[in-house]
Each structure stands twice: as C-alpha cells, then as structure tokens.
Amino acid sequence: MSGTTTEELRAIQEPLKRRYRDEPAAALVTLKADGSLDDGVACTVNTGRGGSVHAEGDLDFRGTLSVDKEAPVGFTAIRLNFTLQTEADEDQLATLLRLTERYCVVFQTLAGSPALSVTRSPAD
Numbered sequence: 001m002s003g004t005t006t007e008e009l010r011a012i013q014e015p016l017k018r019r020y021r022d023e024p025a026a027a028l029v030t031l032k033a034d035g036s037l038d039d040g041v042a043c044t045v046n047t048g049r050g051g052s053v054h055a056e057g058d059l060d061f062r063g064t065l066s067v068d069k070e071a072p073v074g075f076t077a078i079r080l081n082f083t084l085q086t087e088a089d090e091d092q093l094a095t096l097l098r099l100t101e102r103y104c105v106v107f108q109t110l111a112g113s114p115a116l117s118v119t120r121s122p123a124d
Contacts, residue, residue: 054081055106080107 020027057078063071082100086093101107 053106054083055079056081078110080104 055078057075059075060071062068063073082097084093084096088096
C-alpha cells in the first residue's frame, strides 16, 4: 500500500466498517493453518491477502521433546518485523508502529491468550 494516503485508506475501510457494524457476523472469519512433518516441521497460514511481515520466535526443543522437564514448551519470545517501502517520516513511522501493535491480529492474539482447544478426528 505504499503511496496510499490516510484519506484513501479510510475510503477503502469505510464500506467494510459500515457492513461490519450492520452485520457483525460478516466480520467473523476462520483462518486455517496446516502443518506437516515431511521435511522438518512447517506451518503456513493462508489469509487470502498479501503482506510483508516477518515473524520469528525462540523455541527450546528440549521442552517440546521432553528432554528437560525444566525447559519451557512453546515459544519464549516472538518478534514481528514489517518491511515498508514508504516516504513517511520518523514520526509517522512511529505512529504506524504503535497503531500496528494495537491492531495487528497476530500480536493481539498472542498478547490476549485466546481460547484454545485440541480435538481429534478419525482418519479418512
């Protein structure tokens, strides 16, 4: 969206915001992630949208593999980096980063501890 002005962004968002106010159920989506163990552990999330965000995290496999019961299972740190091509100045970029943290789906999901569940299904 390089080159998109605030007014253009608002114009793009307004019909969506109006629809979601009128039809709250239309704002709910289910994103799915699939992982495989073929060539290492990999997971992707298809959102149907493009974007330039890089996520990385620190994971100690001793916990996951039950090698060390004191080692945590799961990520101990996650970092998000956004690559932007923009002519914005430093103040604008600082505001963008602050608003991104506030409205970033990944960041807020991880910070908010969503409800989780694990189920199983019979093989086809």
